[in-house]
Amino acid sequence: MTPGARISAAISLLDRIATGEPAERALTNWARANRYAGSKDRAAIRDHVFDALRCRGSFAALGGGDQGRALMLGMLRAQGLDPDALFTGEGYAPEPLSAAERAALTLPAPDDLAARDWPAWLRPILQTELGDDFVAISEAMRARAPVFLRVNLARGTRDQAQAALEAEAIATRPHPLAATALEVTQGARAVQRSQAYLTGLVEVQDAASQAAAALLPLAPGDRVLDYCAGGGGKALAMAAACPQAHITAHDADPGRMRDLPARAKRAGAKISQSPPGALGAGYDLVLVDAPCSGSGTWRRTPEAKWRLDRARLEALCELQSQILSQACDLVAQGGALAYMTCSILRAENEDQLARMVAKGWSIQQAQRFSPLSGGDGFFAAVLRRTQ
Numbered sequence: 050m051t052p053g054a055r056i057s058a059a060i061s062l063l064d065r066i067a068t069g070e071p072a073e074r075a076l077t078n079w080a081r082a083n084r085y086a087g088s089k090d091r092a093a094i095r096d097h098v099f100d101a102l103r104c105r106g107s108f109a110a111l112g113g114g115d116q117g118r119a120l121m122l123g124m125l126r127a128q129g130l131d132p133d134a135l136f137t138g139e140g141y142a143p144e145p146l147s148a149a150e151r152a153a154l155t156l157p158a159p160d161d162l163a164a165r166d167w168p169a170w171l172r173p174i175l176q177t178e179l180g181d182d183f184v185a186i187s188e189a190m191r192a193r194a195p196v197f198l199r200v201n202l203a204r205g206t207r208d209q210a211q212a213a214l215e216a217e218a219i220a221t222r223p224h225p226l227a228a229t230a231l232e233v234t235q236g237a238r239a240v241q242r243s244q245a246y247l248t249g250l251v252e253v254q255d256a257a258s259q260a261a262a263a264l265l266p267l268a269p270g271d272r273v274l275d276y277c278a279g280g281g282g283k284a285l286a287m288a289a290a291c292p293q294a295h296i297t298a299h300d301a302d303p304g305r306m307r308d309l310p311a312r313a314k315r316a317g318a319k320i321s322q323s324p325p326g327a328l329g330a331g332y333d334l335v336l337v338d339a340p341c342s343g344s345g346t347w348r349r350t351p352e353a354k355w356r357l358d359r360a361r362l363e364a365l366c367e368l369q370s371q372i373l374s375q376a377c378d379l380v381a382q383g384g385a386l387a388y389m390t391c392s393i394l395r396a397e398n399e400d401q402l403a404r405m406v407a408k409g410w411s412i413q414q415a416q417r418f419s420p421l422s423g424g425d426g427f428f429a430a431v432l433r434r435t436q
């Protein structure tokens with residue numbers, strides 16, 4: 050496909066996504082219906098679509114509208130590229146620019162472009178909460194997220210993992226956020242076919258998630274409950290950090306854990322699964338990796354950013370409080386309760402801890418992971434009952 054044809058495909062995809070079709074599904078359907086498109090075409094189109102979803106506010110301001118065509122024009126303007134070189138109307142390239150489009154592109158660019166890539170209702174909240182970091186974090190969240198791997202220390206060292214990946218043309222560098230973290234600098238698309246991945250030497254996991262998991266108090270023999278286990282990323286990290294802990298994974302939606310047995314087998318980890326309602330109690334550590342806005346991970350899931358509204362955020366906060374209340378009862382005397390979100394919003398983090406303190410828990414540690422550290426925005430805390 051020509052570069053112009055890729056832009057045309059991105060335009061039609063963005064228009065479909067705007068009608069409510071999830072981005073991943075739209076991309077998969079498009080690839081099925083256009084089998085002539087090679088892997089490089091699909092990757093380039095995907096990048097255009099995700100760049101436009103991440104930067105929808107600023108591209109719309111630069112391109113004169115929020116439909117697919119205007120967003121792509123805004124993207125080209127942001128990148129300093131000449132739209133006439135791509136919007137030629139030749140072959141499958143988009144039609145040439147109309148007079149109105151050309152006029153929109155000559156309007157002066159607003160000076161708050163990065164801030165426009167947050168939903169308007171959320172912008173003032175983040176401005177207050179992030180303070181001096183607001184502009185830098187806004188900028189950081191407009192870029193593609195790096196791919197991070199967690200080295201499974203039960204299978205080998207970080208040096209061994211790097212060497213194994215290098216042998217398969219996947220370049221990595223250690224990341225300072227966690228002793229297990231490698232950032233992939235080349236060959237990311239090959240990771241899940243690599244021997245290092247297939248033999249469980251590495252897992253895909255954000256560096257901030259790894260750093261958060263490293264804060265958890267784990268000791269051999271401990272009974273540990275991952276109450277919101279989902280795909281099991283934290284359970285696997287805990288099993289690798291402390292293979293002698295007895296880890297149980299639970300999720301209100303057990304279907305979310307369907308990949309966990311295969312992932313655990315690959316990693317050589319022992320993780321039991323418990324159906325809802327059959328948990329028992331008396332766990333030395335209960336981890337609540339709560340359902341949240343995901344605002345710290347919006348580089349990876351930019352659609353979610355535009356779907357969140359005040360009512361949805363309030364409902365999520367209410368659900369987090371409920372889950373914490375349920376989880377409290379499962380902690381053994383003297384045990385710990387850990388709370389995590391991949392959110393940068395105070396309502397989902399510090400405000401939840403304040404409620405727990407009011408209920409008689411004390412904060413042993415609490416840490417915010419800023420997107421400025423390279424990983425996703427993340428929050429982790431460990432609580433114990435006040436004596």
Ligand SMILES: C[S@@+](CC[C@H](N)C(=O)[O-])C[C@H]1O[C@@H](n2cnc3c(N)ncnc32)[C@H](O)[C@@H]1O
Binds near residue numbers: 279299301302340
């Ligand atoms: C942030 S995800 C978990 C991610 C996972 N821990 C990981 O590291 O891959 C939150 C999970 O909480 C689950 N969940 C939602 N409501 C719940 C509830 N009331 N009790 C337990 N789990 C719940 C969701 O199904 C979802 O899988």
